[in-house]
Amino acid sequence: MASLTVSDEQVRATPTKVIQPAWVRVMHWINALAMILMILSGWQIYNASPLFGFSFPREYTLGGWLGGGLLWHFAAMWLLMINGLAYLVTGFATGRFRKKLLPITPSGVLHDVRAALTFKLGHDDLTVYNYVQRLLYAGIIAVGVLIVLSGLGMWKPVQLYYLVMLFGDYPTARYVHFFCMAAICVFLVIHVLLALLVPKSLRAMIIGR
Amino acid sequence: MAKRSFLIPGVDKRLLIKDAIKTMPDFTRRRFIAGGASLGALTLLTGCDVVDSSSADTLLAKVSKFNDAVQAFIFNPDALAPTFPESAITKPFPFNAYYDLDDAPDIDGKDWKLEVRGLVDNKKSWTLDELYKLPQVTQVTRHICVEGWSAIGSWTGTPLRDFLKLIGADTRAKYVWFQCADKDGYNSPLDMRSALHPQTQMTFKYANEILPRAYGFPMKIRVPTKLGFKNPKYVVSMEVTNDYKGGYWEDQGYNSFSGS
Numbered sequence: 001m002a003s004l005t006v007s008d009e010q011v012r013a014t015p016t017k018v019i020q021p022a023w024v025r026v027m028h029w030i031n032a033l034a035m036i037l038m039i040l041s042g043w044q045i046y047n048a049s050p051l052f053g054f055s056f057p058r059e060y061t062l063g064g065w066l067g068g069g070l071l072w073h074f075a076a077m078w079l080l081m082i083n084g085l086a087y088l089v090t091g092f093a094t095g096r097f098r099k100k101l102l103p104i105t106p107s108g109v110l111h112d113v114r115a116a117l118t119f120k121l122g123h124d125d126l127t128v129y130n131y132v133q134r135l136l137y138a139g140i141i142a143v144g145v146l147i148v149l150s151g152l153g154m155w156k157p158v159q160l161y162y163l164v165m166l167f168g169d170y171p172t173a174r175y176v177h178f179f180c181m182a183a184i185c186v187f188l189v190i191h192v193l194l195a196l197l198v199p200k201s202l203r204a205m206i207i208g209r
Numbered sequence: 210m211a212k213r214s215f216l217i218p219g220v221d222k223r224l225l226i227k228d229a230i231k232t233m234p235d236f237t238r239r240r241f242i243a244g245g246a247s248l249g250a251l252t253l254l255t256g257c258d259v260v261d262s263s264s265a266d267t268l269l270a271k272v273s274k275f276n277d278a279v280q281a282f283i284f285n286p287d288a289l290a291p292t293f294p295e296s297a298i299t300k301p302f303p304f305n306a307y308y309d310l311d312d313a314p315d316i317d318g319k320d321w322k323l324e325v326r327g328l329v330d331n332k333k334s335w336t337l338d339e340l341y342k343l344p345q346v347t348q349v350t351r352h353i354c355v356e357g358w359s360a361i362g363s364w365t366g367t368p369l370r371d372f373l374k375l376i377g378a379d380t381r382a383k384y385v386w387f388q389c390a391d392k393d394g395y396n397s398p399l400d401m402r403s404a405l406h407p408q409t410q411m412t413f414k415y416a417n418e419i420l421p422r423a424y425g426f427p428m429k430i431r432v433p434t435k436l437g438f439k440n441p442k443y444v445v446s447m448e449v450t451n452d453y454k455g456g457y458w459e460d461q462g463y464n465s466f467s468g469s
Binding site for chain 2: 045046048049051066067068070071072074075080140155156157158161170173174
């Protein structure tokens with residue numbers, strides 16, 4: 001009897017807590033692929049008529065020319081949108097967003113930013129996001145929504161005119177789309193750097209624990 | 210023996226191909242780069258690992274066809290493109306083509322005739338004077354280029370749907386196919402529902418002046434619900450047809466519906 005009780009507890013204790021459930025992992029990597037395709041093909045499209053005084057290096061663009069870039073962009077957009085929509089629905093329905101990303105308090109963010117900058121921010125429990133993570137993850141979801149809405153508005157400025165109106169006019173939607181891309185790129189750099197600094201977080205996003 | 214990385218000693222094959230592409234005429238270059246063969250050829254020539262692109266190209270073409278269907282589905286024939294006050298007009302309105310203005314068609318209005326072909330009752334050709342007598346309307350709308358830039362302009366002309374009615378066109382047909390006088394033979398298909406859109410116009414004037422050569426004299430088809438390349442200039446003929454006859458840019462890979 002006694003040995004049975006022990007093994008029961010062991011059974012309960014042994015499987016390490018699942019940090020990232022399967023749906024998060026699958027959608028995360030689909031999103032990673034879709035985002036990279038969208039960014040590289042987007043740079044190709046940008047180069048056809050640059051908004052600012054620079055172009056993206058050809059080596060980092062997808063599609064070979066404007067027409068090819070557009071084909072990639074308007075194909076990968078389905079992957080990005082369907083996956084993104086499924087992620088939002090599941091995130092809200094399962095309560096994951098509420099549990100993981102809330103609350104976000106200014107004092108909490110300030111405290112954790114200070115801790116991060118002095119390398120005192122711990123990552124002992126990967127199931128709990130610190131305030132910097134909460135802010136960045138919630139923020140990047142909002143940017144993701146914004147980049148899709150501005151993109152859809154530019155794709156269909158007549159049929160979806162209300163989306164364009166949301167941003168003011170067509171040229172403004174173009175700038176919004178660009179700056180959302182820039183924000184995603186900055187996030188991507190920080191995100192990848194931190195994942196490499198804390199490899200167990202990367203492992204959790206691959207095998208779940 | 211170490212893998213040889215040079216085709217010609219001292220010459221980097223990748224740079225060689227890059228330079229070769231640069232010397233091609235613009236049109237050929239686009240075809241070369243657009244063609245599925247390009248990446249494959251690059252792989253063969255350089256031996257570098259470029260993903261075999263032919264299957265990717267096939268998939269992308271299929272998705273583009275799917276996108277045509279999606280756009281046709283969400284196309285609302287009553288949804289109007291936003292119109293603007295005259296003060297919003299972009300000055301100067303950009304000239305845009307795959308050639309310089311000096312190479313733009315220089316058409317003599319007296320010799321020019323609009324040919325009408327296909328599924329229409331009256332196949333008579335129209336002179337410019339005859340067309341100028343048709344009722345005209347002016348609209349100030351935004352021209353959006355496939356490249357991303359946009360400009361607001363003022364176009365005056367006859368609604369295409371009125372003209373199609375006048376010539377007894379079969380409006381159940383799938384396309385109106387336009388041919389133009391541009392060098393290399395520009396053409397573009399317009400789906401019938403977009404052709405019948407109230408703002409789709411046979412344009413004869415820009416900013417209340419006879420359409421200048423830069424903007425497509427003697428006739429442009431202004432479709433504010435389409436990207437710029439679906440707004441043919443220097444039009445010489447229109448054909449009402451059920452066949453998809455392709456188009457100058459459409460054949461090179463731009464999405465065929467390209468509606469806004």
